[in-house]
Amino acid sequence: MTQDELKQAVARAARDYVADRLPVGAILGVGTGSTANFFIDEIAAIKDRIGGTIASSEATAKRLEGHGIRVLDLNGIDAIGIYVDGADEIDASMAMVKGGGGALTREKIVAAVAKTFVCICDASKRVPVMGRFPLPVEVIPMASAYVSRELEKLGGKPKLREGMVTDNGNLILDVHGLSITDPVGLEAHINQIVGVVTNGLFAQRGADVLLLAAADGVQTYTR
Ligand SMILES: O=C[C@H](O)[C@H](O)[C@H](O)COP(=O)(O)O
Numbered sequence: 271m272t273q274d275e276l277k278q279a280v281a282r283a284a285r286d287y288v289a290d291r292l293p294v295g296a297i298l299g300v301g302t303g304s305t306a307n308f309f310i311d312e313i314a315a316i317k318d319r320i321g322g323t324i325a326s327s328e329a330t331a332k333r334l335e336g337h338g339i340r341v342l343d344l345n346g347i348d349a350i351g352i353y354v355d356g357a358d359e360i361d362a363s364m365a366m367v368k369g370g371g372g373a374l375t376r377e378k379i380v381a382a383v384a385k386t387f388v389c390i391c392d393a394s395k396r397v398p399v400m401g402r403f404p405l406p407v408e409v410i411p412m413a414s415a416y417v418s419r420e421l422e423k424l425g426g427k428p429k430l431r432e433g434m435v436t437d438n439g440n441l442i443l444d445v446h447g448l449s450i451t452d453p454v455g456l457e458a459h460i461n462q463i464v465g466v467v468t469n470g471l472f473a474q475r476g477a478d479v480l481l482l483a484a485a486d487g488v489q490t491y492t493r
Pocket residue numbers: 301302303304305306355356357358367368369370371372373374377
């Protein structure tokens with residue numbers, strides 16, 4: 271199976287998960303990226319039972335609206351039942367690296383509000399130790415050089431993502447060369463550097479459910 275076929279399979283499994291578990295009329299959080307895009311296309315078929323969605327990026331909002339799926343303002347709602355999103359890496363503790371598409375901050379906000387975080391991935395994303403995928407860090411533009419120096423002190427090699435401005439008007443530093451053996455500690459440590467908006471480690475609030483697609487089918491893991 272190609273990687274796209276695996277993404278399609280896991281997106282279908284996530285649609286079924288939502289159809290089974292999200293109460294009719296409840297709010298669904300929707301992630302960003304190529305796997306999330308397959309999921310958005312799948313949920314068009316069940317849009318009448320979804321009360322509305324919270325999008326984790328402008329691109330996701332546009333795709334949802336293209337299917338006639340209602341996109342709401344997070345400030346107008348107080349609960350999200352399920353949040354479905356992809357990841358760049360996920361480890362055995364269900365901690366993730368996210369932000370390959372630059373949407374990490376809004377994704378982290380939606381994840382914080384959601385009752386259940388369902389991560390959807392193909393099997394290539396599951397790793398024993400995270401860090402091979404460069405860790406994205408969203409920074410306030412005027413602080414990018416300072417934050418880079420601070421990240422170097424942690425042993426990383428930050429690289430400014432060329433041509434990328436986030437939906438929030440900020441920059442992304444991709445930190446190479448980390449071996450993330452303490453995801454919770456590293457997430458907290460990087461987030462306290464002045465000028466960092468947030469980093470792509472989702473460890474303090476990891477996934478609750480992982481739907482993982484491999485050639486022999488989609489497996490479900492729970493935290
Ligand atoms: O900012 C992007 C998100 O964190 C994505 O969920 C992540 O990069 C995975 O994307 P994809 O499904 O395209 O591999």
